[in-house]
Amino acid sequence: MAEVQLSGVRKRFGLVEALRGIDLAIPDSAYVCLLGPSGCGKTTLLRCVAGLETVDTGQIRIGSQNVEALEPFARNVGLAFQNYALYPHLDVRGNLSFPLRAPRRRAEFGDGEIEQRVKSIATLLHIDALLDKPIVALSGGQKQRVALGRALVRNPTVLLLDEPVTHLDARLRHEMRVELKLLQRRVGTTTIHVTHDQLEAQALGDLIVVMRDGLIEQVGTPDELCTRPATSFVASFVGDPPMSLLTARLGQEAGVLSLRVGAARLRPGERLGRLLGGLRDQDVEIAVPAHHIALGHAGDEQTIAARVQAHEWVGRELQIVVALNGSPVPVRLRTQQRLALRIGDEIAIRLDLESAHAFDSKTGRRLQSSAD
Amino acid sequence: MARIEFKDVSKTYPDGTRAIVDLNLVVEDGELLCLLGPSGCGKSSTIRVLAGLETFSDGMILADNNRIDHLPPQARDCAMIFENYALYPHLTAFENIAMPLRARRLPAAEIKARVTKIARILRMEHLMGRRPSRLSGGEKQRVGIGRALVREPAMFLMDEPLGHLEAYLRVELRAEIRKLQERLGITTIYVTHDQEEAAAIADRIVVMSAGRLQQVGSFLDLFDRPVNRFVAEFVGEPPMVFLPVERTNADSIAVKGVRIPLSEPLRAALRTTQDRELILGIRPNDFSLGPPVRDHLNGTVTLVQPQGDHAIVAVSTPAGPATAIVPSDRRPAPGATVGLTFAGERLHLFDSAARALNKGEGDG
Numbered sequence: 006m007a008e009v010q011l012s013g014v015r016k017r018f019g020l021v022e023a024l025r026g027i028d029l030a031i032p033d034s035a036y037v038c039l040l041g042p043s044g045c046g047k048t049t050l051l052r053c054v055a056g057l058e059t060v061d062t063g064q065i066r067i068g069s070q071n072v073e074a075l076e077p078f079a080r081n082v083g084l085a086f087q088n089y090a091l092y093p094h095l096d097v098r099g100n101l102s103f104p105l106r107a108p109r110r111r112a113e114f115g116d117g118e119i120e121q122r123v124k125s126i127a128t129l130l131h132i133d134a135l136l137d138k139p140i141v142a143l144s145g146g147q148k149q150r151v152a153l154g155r156a157l158v159r160n161p162t163v164l165l166l167d168e169p170v171t172h173l174d175a176r177l178r179h180e181m182r183v184e185l186k187l188l189q190r191r192v193g194t195t196t197i198h199v200t201h202d203q204l205e206a207q208a209l210g211d212l213i214v215v216m217r218d219g220l221i222e223q224v225g226t227p228d229e230l231c232t233r234p235a236t237s238f239v240a241s242f243v244g245d246p247p248m249s250l251l252t253a254r255l256g257q258e259a260g261v262l263s264l265r266v267g268a269a270r271l272r273p274g275e276r277l278g279r280l281l282g283g284l285r286d287q288d289v290e291i292a293v294p295a296h297h298i299a300l301g302h303a304g305d306e307q308t309i310a311a312r313v314q315a316h317e318w319v320g321r322e323l324q325i326v327v328a329l330n331g332s333p334v335p336v337r338l339r340t341q342q343r344l345a346l347r348i349g350d351e352i353a354i355r356l357d358l359e360s361a362h363a364f365d366s367k368t369g370r371r372l373q374s375s376a377d
Numbered sequence: 378m379a380r381i382e383f384k385d386v387s388k389t390y391p392d393g394t395r396a397i398v399d400l401n402l403v404v405e406d407g408e409l410l411c412l413l414g415p416s417g418c419g420k421s422s423t424i425r426v427l428a429g430l431e432t433f434s435d436g437m438i439l440a441d442n443n444r445i446d447h448l449p450p451q452a453r454d455c456a457m458i459f460e461n462y463a464l465y466p467h468l469t470a471f472e473n474i475a476m477p478l479r480a481r482r483l484p485a486a487e488i489k490a491r492v493t494k495i496a497r498i499l500r501m502e503h504l505m506g507r508r509p510s511r512l513s514g515g516e517k518q519r520v521g522i523g524r525a526l527v528r529e530p531a532m533f534l535m536d537e538p539l540g541h542l543e544a545y546l547r548v549e550l551r552a553e554i555r556k557l558q559e560r561l562g563i564t565t566i567y568v569t570h571d572q573e574e575a576a577a578i579a580d581r582i583v584v585m586s587a588g589r590l591q592q593v594g595s596f597l598d599l600f601d602r603p604v605n606r607f608v609a610e611f612v613g614e615p616p617m618v619f620l621p622v623e624r625t626n627a628d629s630i631a632v633k634g635v636r637i638p639l640s641e642p643l644r645a646a647l648r649t650t651q652d653r654e655l656i657l658g659i660r661p662n663d664f665s666l667g668p669p670v671r672d673h674l675n676g677t678v679t680l681v682q683p684q685g686d687h688a689i690v691a692v693s694t695p696a697g698p699a700t701a702i703v704p705s706d707r708r709p710a711p712g713a714t715v716g717l718t719f720a721g722e723r724l725h726l727f728d729s730a731a732r733a734l735n736k737g738e739g740d741g
Contacts, residue, residue, distance in 0.1 A: 294685075
């Protein structure tokens with residue numbers, strides 16, 4: 006168990022700068038999720054901590070030790086990947102004991118201790134009945150448990166997970182998420198988990214690190230990301246479904262602040278109005294949580310005309326994705342109403358801006374009042 | 378366009394494995410129907426026998442009331458799309474799409490017009506000159522769809538067409554497939570193991586298991602009125618919670634001694650059976666968590682998973698583990714003791730043969 010500190014970490018692959026200066030402090034025993042779209046640098050960052058990639062510049066500390074120059078095995082990290090990377094010619098026991106029998110470790114563990122460690126990790130992961138089974142005989146969920154067990158068997162200082170549950174089916178994914186988190190709570194190992202799935206990050210992370218283009222956009226608890234997204238990018242990435250982004254033109258009508266979105270004019274409401282009060286004739290980005298967007302009637306106040314792009318059931322709710330006139334960014338909402346929609350239908354949506362977030366349209370940074 | 382009917386279709390492999398068992402199913406003209414189930418449930422076999430890629434043992438298949446199962450595959454007028462798009466690597470995207478038309482020896486001008494139209498619908502006019510090696514996974518799959526589409530077939534059969542693509546591409550392409558299908562109105566059968574995909578794309582969903590059709594219905598039918606425990610468990614995320622119950626008398630039940638209020642239709646269904654090994658099913662959305670109350674079902678919160686405006690809460694109860702979805706501002710802390718209550722009209726009861734007692738009841 007240890008804290009992990011990265012400072013000024015950069016990494017370039019040819020012309021591509023995968024990491025462009027990463028500063029990050031991960032507290033001891035924390036479960037941290039690295040979240041971002043493909044190509045944001047999250048996997049590269051994980052691989053740098055593991056020692057599978059060397060950093061160009063910058064420092065990585067695990068506990069009190071600088072590790073940038075250490076070989077992977079000397080960093081004492083446990084790794085589990087999306088594709089398990091198990092040894093197909095070994096059985097479950099062989100895979101679990103592998104890190105303890107690795108050539109460089111030969112002197113370290115006796116057979117008795119290896120067997121005892123394998124048994125205890127297998128029991129922890131509910132795979133003790135499978136120890137003599139070949140890998141090919143296992144289901145996806147069982148393979149993922151073996152991969153986790155192999156990562157944990159040598160009591161690593163840090164556990165590194167790369168999309169460990171992404172490709173499991175819905176039911177198993179849900180089960181494995183719960184197990185992962187409970188397991189981490191029990192063993193207390195500092196954990197870094199890479200995912201592109203914001204719901205997974207929110208479900209598991211004590212802290213979430215949102216990354217984009219090789220940089221960190223925001224570090225925060227799941228609640229912080231939802232209630233105070235630092236950038237419009239973060240806002241468009243969190244929530245179930247994620248918040249919708251609108252570009253609005255600020256204006257005045259009879260001395261009252263208005264937001265022009267396409268042909269519609271919206272009143273910003275008290276809180277947002279205060280936030281935008283000092284600004285004139287410029288664009289702002291507004292992020293609206295999905296449950297503050299509802300179906301409306303064309304022509305009513307606070308409504309915008311929209312065209313249906315997709316409609317699908319999520320549990321008992323209908324999720325509707327619409328496009329607004331002149332905006333390339335889709336808007337998502339959910340409703341309990343049972344509508345027979347077709348793609349291309351014209352509908353009207355009503356926006357409640359009281360809990361919306363506002364961002365500078367140029368920098369994407371959050372606009373906030375001093376009281377915020 | 379076609380209305381497709383499976384009548385008592387069975388397929389048994391020489392080793393005795395029953396891939397399809399007595400399938401009776403009507404796919405309406407212009408409908409998009411999903412076959413949903415775990416691997417090995419018979420969903421792929423079903424469209425493969427329809428396409429004529431595999432034979433079957435018993436029954437018949439009709440298209441617009443005409444038997445087609447004796448016809449060779451090319452005469453059945455179905456276009457199939459697979460997970461691996463099987464493009465010709467030495468041909469451009471244009472030529473790949475044109476292939477079925479060239480095989481029919483259509484005039485060059487007509488081929489050009491039809492391929493161009495398809496390319497426009499799929500928004501890939503700029504890719505027509507490229508070979509597959511210069512296309513991304515999503516683009517290749519679009520070319521695959523284009524090649525199936527260009528024939529203007531009577532039906533579309535899609536076997537996990539998006540299975541191997543990245544998550545964001547899957548979401549984008551499935552919306553495109555749905556749009557295309559709505560526009561063209563071609564009868565489509567879409568095979569998937571992913572319930573989210575099925576819910577997003579289908580008019581109706583067929584849930585299959587072990588070669589048997591379990592239930593046909595809209596996503597909401599499956600979610601709120603599952604006919605058996607398999608469907609109840611397979612559909613819905615996080616999964617339905619199951620708790621063993623005791624029968625206290627003819628029409629009432631208890632969980633670990635706590636009486637469970639039931640709706641009238643459920644009580645009526647209960648009176649019709651003597652079964653004593655019943656299982657109660659509750660959707661995580663249908664739990665409410667409050668302070669613990671004596672003589673109620675109480676439990677300890679083991680894990681809280683925030684999800685934006687709601688949270689998934691795992692609770693350990695004397696009857697077994699339970700999962701509840703609660704609004705974020707009312708989520709309890711891990712370790713807290715909570716009381717669980719649930720909406721009586723939303724409950725499900727399953728008998729010892731895993732059949733729902735209240736099958737088709739309620740308007741949930």
